[in-house]
Amino acid sequence: MTTAADPAARNRPEGRMNGGRALAEMLRLSGAGPMFGMGGFQLLPFYDALSRLGLRHFLINDERCGAFAADAYARVTNRPGICDGTLGPGATNLVTGLVESLNGGIPVVAIAGDTNRAHSWKNMTQECRQAEILKPAVKELIRVEQTSRIPELTRRAFAIATSGRPGPVLLDVPEDVCHGSHDFTAEDFAIDPTTLSIPARRIRPDRADIERAARLIAGAKRPLLLVGGGIHLSQGYAALQALAEAQSIPVAHTMSGKGGIPCTHPLNVGLFGRYARIANELIEASDCLIVVGCKLGEIATKRYALPPRHIPIIHLEIVAEEIGRCFTPEVALWGDARAGLEDLAETLADNAARHRSDRADYVAEIPRRMAAWEEEASPRLNSRDRPVHMARLCRELNRALPADAILVADGGFAGHWTGLLYDTKKSGRHFIPDRGFASIGYGLPGGIGAAMAAPGTPVVALTGDGGFNMMLGELETARRAGLGLTIVVVNNAASGYVKALQHAMMGGRYQSADLSEMDYAAIARAMGVGSIRVEDPEQLGPALTQGMAERDRPTVLDVIVTRDPGQMLPAVDNRTLEIKQGDRVA
Ligand SMILES: Cc1ncc(C[n+]2csc(CCOP(=O)(O)OP(=O)(O)O)c2C)c(N)n1
Ligand SMILES: [Mg+2]
Numbered sequence: 001m002t003t004a005a006d007p008a009a010r011n012r013p014e015g016r017m018n019g020g021r022a023l024a025e026m027l028r029l030s031g032a033g034p035m036f037g038m039g040g041f042q043l044l045p046f047y048d049a050l051s052r053l054g055l056r057h058f059l060i061n062d063e064r065c066g067a068f069a070a071d072a073y074a075r076v077t078n079r080p081g082i083c084d085g086t087l088g089p090g091a092t093n094l095v096t097g098l099v100e101s102l103n104g105g106i107p108v109v110a111i112a113g114d115t116n117r118a119h120s121w122k123n124m125t126q127e128c129r130q131a132e133i134l135k136p137a138v139k140e141l142i143r144v145e146q147t148s149r150i151p152e153l154t155r156r157a158f159a160i161a162t163s164g165r166p167g168p169v170l171l172d173v174p175e176d177v178c179h180g181s182h183d184f185t186a187e188d189f190a191i192d193p194t195t196l197s198i199p200a201r202r203i204r205p206d207r208a209d210i211e212r213a214a215r216l217i218a219g220a221k222r223p224l225l226l227v228g229g230g231i232h233l234s235q236g237y238a239a240l241q242a243l244a245e246a247q248s249i250p251v252a253h254t255m256s257g258k259g260g261i262p263c264t265h266p267l268n269v270g271l272f273g274r275y276a277r278i279a280n281e282l283i284e285a286s287d288c289l290i291v292v293g294c295k296l297g298e299i300a301t302k303r304y305a306l307p308p309r310h311i312p313i314i315h316l317e318i319v320a321e322e323i324g325r326c327f328t329p330e331v332a333l334w335g336d337a338r339a340g341l342e343d344l345a346e347t348l349a350d351n352a353a354r355h356r357s358d359r360a361d362y363v364a365e366i367p368r369r370m371a372a373w374e375e376e377a378s379p380r381l382n383s384r385d386r387p388v389h390m391a392r393l394c395r396e397l398n399r400a401l402p403a404d405a406i407l408v409a410d411g412g413f414a415g416h417w418t419g420l421l422y423d424t425k426k427s428g429r430h431f432i433p434d435r436g437f438a439s440i441g442y443g444l445p446g447g448i449g450a451a452m453a454a455p456g457t458p459v460v461a462l463t464g465d466g467g468f469n470m471m472l473g474e475l476e477t478a479r480r481a482g483l484g485l486t487i488v489v490v491n492n493a494a495s496g497y498v499k500a501l502q503h504a505m506m507g508g509r510y511q512s513a514d515l516s517e518m519d520y521a522a523i524a525r526a527m528g529v530g531s532i533r534v535e536d537p538e539q540l541g542p543a544l545t546q547g548m549a550e551r552d553r554p555t556v557l558d559v560i561v562t563r564d565p566g567q568m569l570p571a572v573d574n575r576t577l578e579i580k581q582g583d584r585v586a
Contacts, residue, residue, distance in 0.1 A: 020045025040086025042113025067097020104436030139167030229256030230293015
């Protein structure tokens, strides 16, 4: 690697240093942002070097939260998030967060301390087969066997994390490798700047496949774009909007794909899959589906009931193995989303005006259908109910959050309701749900990561009370970090999703579905952070505004929402549901 390719080359260290310092130097030269972790003996030299080098590292209260925070940081910045855990329980606590990044395609470099190899397998304290436990949770696990190889393997970790479909890479660092020393040369610390952010490299789909896909689109009367999280990973926003507008092709999105084009764009038909406004009807009536950066998994397809098998699918996807996994496409486009969309637009450009005029009636359906949906949903969206209706909360979020705000949504109802009803006003990552693994508990630590990634931008984290209970300790982290983060706790005194399903499917026999009535505002106050209890829907707007105005400490909004399990499912009144044995209704 030439010096010219690496703008940081002049700042390279050299000489004798321990492994921990070498690791910290590589992270410094790679432009790593804030890191999240909890120390232990194995990585102490690394922590010491972070302190000497003035790098930002935040003690978290559970390593899983560090992995979640690193994941959200990466989603906002497109640069690998960094987290660490110490030997054994620290490392295994990372698993859930790393799987989120693995399934979501999010670049993360995680560091785990491991045993001193002079004593491994002699019942050392905290010892377990951690590499075997963590291996399937990451895109690659790199075991570092020599202090001298730390720079090389850190460089490798960034390259793997940011290339192809991005993902988490674990550097497993034995204690003696971290504490051991080596004489390094400046050249050892070379950085490849092309691998420091995603997408590291782009690959274009095959030309002949693009032409076949373009012919299919050209002949379609009702084409529809179905967009997943890959649109963010590729930053294909402009290309998506350009193709949609030039060819009059409406855009539906998954929860992860929200923000491919603004939700307020006239061609955006909203969420598709388990919950939808009008998108599912449009899928049923389509004659050509263009699936972009989307795995067509369970939620996107209503358990594989959508799309109907007779509709031809064009599947544009960076991971070859994902193509054909759930649905057999008519045309497979293997490559980067932005590159593929650009190529389709270019191939179709000559006849764009004719296609637009042919599809004028088709796109004119969108505002009519949306208006009908809005009218039907209006009583919920404008509900004055106390406790607050979830739909009303979503509408107030739409009103209060400015265009550049980031909404992080937790794995329970928080993600599903806002996936359906929250409108991003700009393209980009303004809505962050943890749909890789759908764990509850992501909201608060995800909010921490997003707030650190976008200082000055309003960040609101929406979480269920169950998810918040899991993560309460991280309120201390957010306070210590002085983050102006607004945390909205959807307080339904229940493991709501479970309770709603038991209501619908088990005849209202509830088992382990209720939580205590808690006063989260009082808890927040006791923890020294801002707090507002909201029982009246009219207070939601002012409370959100007040929370977002607080710039250097977190604010918890304890929002008391419906306790009626018949009203908990998004857009479904489950008192009217008909259930067949074995159905998954929601
Ligand atoms: C770690 C984890 N455990 C269990 C689940 C299954 N689950 C999905 S939603 C849900 C209810 C969560 O309750 P809460 O956070 O209060 O959100 P609510 O649905 O009540 O809004 C559960 C248990 C999960 N997604 N993640
Ligand atoms: Mg709940």
